[in-house]
Amino acid sequence: xxxxxxxxxxxxxxxxxxxxxxxxxxxxxxxxxxxxxxxxxxxxxxxxxxxxxxxxxxxx
Amino acid sequence: xxxxxxxxxxxxxxxxxxxxxxxxxxxxxxxxxxxxxxxxxxxxxxxxxxxxxxxxxxxxxxxxxxxxxxxxxxxxxxxxxxxxxxxxxxxxxxxxxxxxxxxxxxxxxxxxxxxxxxxxxxxxxxxxxxxx
Numbered sequence: 001x002x003x004x005x006x007x008x009x010x011x012x013x014x015x016x017x018x019x020x021x022x023x024x025x026x027x028x029x030x031x032x033x034x035x036x037x038x039x040x041x042x043x044x045x046x047x048x049x050x051x052x053x054x055x056x057x058x059x060x
Numbered sequence: 061x062x063x064x065x066x067x068x069x070x071x072x073x074x075x076x077x078x079x080x081x082x083x084x085x086x087x088x089x090x091x092x093x094x095x096x097x098x099x100x101x102x103x104x105x106x107x108x109x110x111x112x113x114x115x116x117x118x119x120x121x122x123x124x125x126x127x128x129x130x131x132x133x134x135x136x137x138x139x140x141x142x143x144x145x146x147x148x149x150x151x152x153x154x155x156x157x158x159x160x161x162x163x164x165x166x167x168x169x170x171x172x173x174x175x176x177x178x179x180x181x182x183x184x185x186x187x188x189x190x191x192x
Contacts, residue, residue: 030120030165030166041158045153045157046170046171048157058098060168060172
């Protein structure tokens with residue numbers, strides 16, 4: 001009896017976890033991806049992007 | 061029957077590993093040389109919509125609709141075409157600097173949002189549309 005109740009309790013505790021587990025995603029905002037770049041990479045990227053904007057007047 | 065089963069399993073494993081190899085190989089081969097060409101007409105439609113406050117620059121480097129999807133299919137197509145072109149351009153800049161396309165988009169957004177004239181809207185990092 002006690003064992004069965006314990007089993008039920010364990011199952012009851014596990015089921016919400018099981019239900020949620022697949023939906024947990026680690027999402028890093030793009031702004032943080034950019035902020036975490038090394039300073040020299042950021043400088044090069046900024047230059048690259050500036051050229052990109054100037055050379056593609058139909059896109060930007 | 062019992063003798064054949066290992067063969068079948070081996071065949072299945074071989075097929076699966078082939079499929080996995082294919083899935084890994086595909087993205088590398090998908091790089092586009094030339095992005096979808098957005099035209100000056102697309103740009104003109106978007107600029108007019110920006111002036112009306114319907115379209116704006118987002119913090120991810122792409123264009124977005126301030127008030128949800130537009131009624132005008134030509135405008136929707138113009139925004140989609142420009143965003144596709146930008147995606148390709150960001151991928152290119154990202155590849156040159158060894159970062160992700162998302163990071164390149166954010167770098168572009170910094171400049172693009174800075175250029176937004178007073179009265180027009182842009183979308184900040186929280187997803188809120190702000191009028192300059």
